[in-house]
Amino acid sequence: MPIQEKDVVWIEEPELSFWEQTFLPAVAGGLKVAMQHTVAQRSVTEQYPEQKPDLPLHYRGVHRLNRDEQGxxxxVACMMCATACPAHCISIVAEDASKDWPDRDKRPQSFVLDELRCIFCGMCEEACPCDAIELTSIYDLTGQTREQMTFTKDKLLSIYDQTKDNPRDPVRTHRGRLGCASELERQPLSATSPKPPESPRAKKQ
Ligand code: SF4
Ligand code: SF4
Incomplete structure (x- = not known):
């Protein structure tokens, strides 16, 4: 259906005055704003790395593989996280654990997570039936080679050791809520506490 003439709004180009045509008022306005910011000296740029970023509580950073009460x-190498991962960045090789650990059928012989491919969506954490994989608030992830950014089981376990006492970790990604970390009063990233908050899922176990 063609557009009706009455529905068309014609916009007239505004006529510029002599001074507006010289652009001097616009330049003066710009200089005024620049001077106001110079005098106020309000910095909006974070001076990283000297100044640590003020990250939101639901920020999802580097993964960790958790330990049980016996370390x-x-x-349990169920592959749920690898199946749920949309980026296909988790590779697990399972092995029989029943001989050494009577309470388990399987455990991961190798667990490799490619942090370069990861999109930090948190679906692995959500899919895990035993709270084994979680995301932490660690954000400064760097490496000089691809191998350094490919995290093995030992490296992921060492991140658990490093973050288990940080009250901000783990960053929970339950659907519809941010998780227990978001229910705490905001904590600085460097803050540590002897007792990490107990997760709602852990309480059920
Ligand atoms: S956070 Fe998302 S992309 Fe990264 S490993 Fe987990 S499921 Fe895969
Ligand atoms: S981390 Fe969790 S979901 Fe992934 S294989 Fe292990 S037990 Fe299964």
Missing amino acids: RVRC
């Missing part, structure tokens, strides 16, 4: 890897 063993909590993962």
